[in-house]
Amino acid sequence: MVPLQGKVACVTGASGGIGEAIALALAGAGAKVAICARREDQLARVKANIESQVQGCNVLVHTTDVTRRSEVKGFVSAAEAALGPVDIMVNNAGVMYFTHMAHLREDEWEHMVDVNCKGVMNGVGAVLKGMIDRGSGHIVNISSDAGRRVFPALAVYSGTKFFVEALSEGLRREVVGTGVRVTTIQPGDVSTDLVVNNTDAATAAAIGVAIGVRIGVGADVNAVLQPSDVAGAVLYAVTAPPHVAVNEIMIEPRDQT
Ligand SMILES: NC(=O)C1=CN([C@@H]2O[C@H](COP(=O)(O)OP(=O)(O)OC[C@H]3O[C@@H](n4cnc5c(N)ncnc54)[C@H](OP(=O)(O)O)[C@@H]3O)[C@@H](O)[C@H]2O)C=CC1
Numbered sequence: 641m642v643p644l645q646g647k648v649a650c651v652t653g654a655s656g657g658i659g660e661a662i663a664l665a666l667a668g669a670g671a672k673v674a675i676c677a678r679r680e681d682q683l684a685r686v687k688a689n690i691e692s693q694v695q696g697c698n699v700l701v702h703t704t705d706v707t708r709r710s711e712v713k714g715f716v717s718a719a720e721a722a723l724g725p726v727d728i729m730v731n732n733a734g735v736m737y738f739t740h741m742a743h744l745r746e747d748e749w750e751h752m753v754d755v756n757c758k759g760v761m762n763g764v765g766a767v768l769k770g771m772i773d774r775g776s777g778h779i780v781n782i783s784s785d786a787g788r789r790v791f792p793a794l795a796v797y798s799g800t801k802f803f804v805e806a807l808s809e810g811l812r813r814e815v816v817g818t819g820v821r822v823t824t825i826q827p828g829d830v831s832t833d834l835v836v837n838n839t840d841a842a843t844a845a846a847i848g849v850a851i852g853v854r855i856g857v858g859a860d861v862n863a864v865l866q867p868s869d870v871a872g873a874v875l876y877a878v879t880a881p882p883h884v885a886v887n888e889i890m891i892e893p894r895d896q897t
Pocket residue numbers: 652653654655656657658659676677678679680682704705706707732733734735736755782783784785826827828829830831832833834835855
């Protein structure tokens with residue numbers, strides 16, 4: 641079954657982790673896929689991985705920093721020139737630093753706001769007019785369960801994901817009647833490299849998280865999601881019948897408290 645045959649999908653932050661899994665799932669469902677992130681070598685790896693698994697697929701790759709509005713517009717323009725108008729935009733790129741606010745990691749606070757908030761705004765801004773003009777389109781914003789509740793040492797990160805929730809809900813209400821759909825996905829802990837580059841060792845020790853390694857390494861299988869689990873939620877939302885709006889999906893590991 642190829643439910644997304646002929647559709648064009650863009651995925652930001654697809655050089656690994658959840659974004660890579662989403663791109664693979666969309667391609668597997670028949671979509672023409674464009675991916676972006678900053679690391680060219682990893683984008684090339686993802687392209688080769690998807691093309692080896694999905695017969696006849698040709699993934700468009702665009703090196704992009706989502707904090708730069710012009711680069712995100714450039715990504716979407718390149719995708720539209722090569723593949724056609726964007727039907728599905730997945731704003732997935734994100735960063736997370738576990739850090740207590742008293743440790744004043746102000747550069748990390750700002751980086752989270754830049755990528756998680758401005759990056760999503762830039763993604764929306766690059767596709768919204770075209771989708772409204774065409775009377776169809778689906779914007780999927782990867783939020784977090786931290787967009788629903790606040791976790792220790794994630795004050796700023798949670799703030800960015802609450803922002804994603806508010807922006808998405810506001811946008812969804814504004815576009816009612818235009819044919820455009822908006823979905824937020826709120827994953828719990830997913831086994832990815834999201835915290836590998838964290839630096840606040842004191843916070844990590846205090847709250848009992850590991851940094852420098854992939855989330856969930858060595859954890860029980862029920863304590864952590866795989867990126868493909870989140871991709872499945874995205875696929876469910878974007879393949880729903882046209883009159884159905886899947887506005888949000890919260891997906892957590894079975895044993896996460
Ligand atoms: N893992 C988890 O437990 C959870 C993750 N999430 C969310 O899922 C999303 C994906 O994270 P995940 O896959 O876990 O983490 P990863 O660190 O594995 O992937 C993050 C992706 O974002 C990209 N990225 C980071 N900064 C930028 C930037 N400035 N411009 C473009 N791309 C960027 C990275 O690519 P590159 O470095 O090449 O630019 C990478 O492809 C994030 O929004 C995260 O908040 C939500 C809930 C739980």
